[in-house]
Amino acid sequence: MAASNGIVQKLWSYCNILRDDGLSYGDYIEQLTYLLFLKMAHERTQPPMNRPSIIPQGLDWPSLLALDGPDLETQYRHILQELGKKKGMLGVIFRKAQNRIQDPAKLRRLVADLIDREKWISIDADVKGDAYEGLLQKNAEDVKGGAGQYFTPRPLIRAIVEVMRPATKQTIMDPACGTGGFLLAAHEFIGHQSLDRDEKKHLRFEALHGVEIVDNTARLCAMNLYLHGIGGDDCPIDVADSLSSKPSESYDMVLTNPPFGKKSSITIVNEEGDTDKSDREIVRDDFWAKTSNKQLNFVQHVKSLLKIQGRAAVVVPDNVLFEGGAGETIRRKLLHECDVHTMLRLPTGVFYAQGVKANVLFFDRKPASQTPWTKKLWIYDLRTNKHFTLKTNPLQRTDLDDFVASYNPLNRHDRKETDRFKSFSYDDLLKRDKASLDIFWLRDDSLEDSSNLPEPDVIAAEIVEDLQAALEQFAQIASDLKLSA
Secondary structure, eight states: OHHHHHHHHHHHHHHHHHHTTTOOHHHHHHHHHHHHHHHHHHHTTSTTTOOOOSSOTTSSHHHHHTOOHHHHHHHHHHHHHHHTTOOHHHHHHHTTOOOOOOOHHHHHIIIIIIITTSOGGGSOHHHHHHHHHHHHHHHHHOGGGTGGGGOOOHHHHHHHHHHHOOOTTOOEEETTOTTSHHHHHHHHHHHTSOOOHHHHHHHHHTSEEEEESSHHHHHHHHHHHHHTTOOOSSOSEEESOGGGSOOSSOEEEEEEOOOSSSBOEEEEEOTTSOEEEEEOOOOOTTOSSOOSBHHHHHHHHHHHHEEEEEEEEEEEETHHHHOOTHHHHHHHHHHHHEEEEEEEEOOSSOSSSSSOOEEEEEEEEOOOOSSOSOOEEEEEEOSTTOOOOSSSSOOOGGGGHHHHHHHOTTOTTSOOOOSSEEEEEHHHHHHSGGGOOOOOOSOOHHHHOGGGOOOHHHHHHHHHHHHHHHHHHHHHHHHHHHHHO
16 A cells, blocks of 8 residues: 555656656656656566557657657657557557647656656556556546546445446446546446456457547546556547437447536547637427436436446436427437436536536436336435535535435335435426426525525625636627627
């Protein structure tokens, strides 16, 4: 344990040195990713492993270690550029990679003093992975960097995975995988079960799949999985727009927190390699309705990814619960064609992307039927009279204990109502205006009694969230008006 703490401390201390040169946490993690990958690939070619190198000669770790000064910087840039052209894991890790370390002396220290002195493949995968996860969390907390939108709070992920209970030999997909939180939690949950050799092989190489549209985030996710001992030369992460086409494969389970923001966009790459995004409606013959609302499209996409009897947990903002038009169509279809059995209403103040009021929808895909599959929707309200902030009162896994117990994952058909956990029949849901699932029943104590008001910093944070959510909606209206003008 002392050795692992020493490695973490080394990683952090060097990050602080480079931050003095103007590098962000994100920049540092990227450079660390490139160098760690090169070093670990080289270690695998040495005794006792003696594997063939996946890195071409002249672009490998020894070619970097042998140099100093401007020559080192030139070689490093050359390696990043050439490996970015490769396929598989190399292509995902090094795609569009750039050197952000301007001082060759600091680059040399990072290569020779920090990375080369450790034998990384001999360090336990949990230790390497936890150190990297720590860096990713720190990066998410750096509000100015904007990386928090790709980082779902780990206590929430763990609770979702605990109630979903992924099993051996199942396939698990996250179509908006960010830095890989759901995939790692599923891997850990299955890994704690008693596995034979084939099941271990399946878990490492075949069970987990992810899609991420942002190159830098996909790179971090691929390295996060790699350091945790997941995957091989073929990367389990695809860099693509999940929504662009009908999936070619289906999965036993989908766990995902799609990006917040309502608009879908198509990415156009011109001859110079520059990208341009334009808003669009997604038109797919496997979708129930066409809409430019990205969140609603992700709900439809998640359903299309599931095998029959496949199960999903997807984080959705409140607008998915009550929006009319395509939203109503999608909710009615989802309730009919899937068993939408549980919803968790999340508190504010838990996401790094502020202004978000979100929920987790749990549903199972079912075969075609004339009668609706949803019989009863159970809703757990973790929002009313709950106050969290990212810094002073962050969400802990214990805050979700009652939800996990109420969900009753070992037998969810045997549930009991509580103050926070209520059930609503299919008929009751359809009678609601626009088949809205935006249901709450608890009284807000702060409205009843001013002595029950939360702390001033919590009130201020909630006001900020409400204002940011309103601003985002107004900005969207302005954008829509501009497009229609």
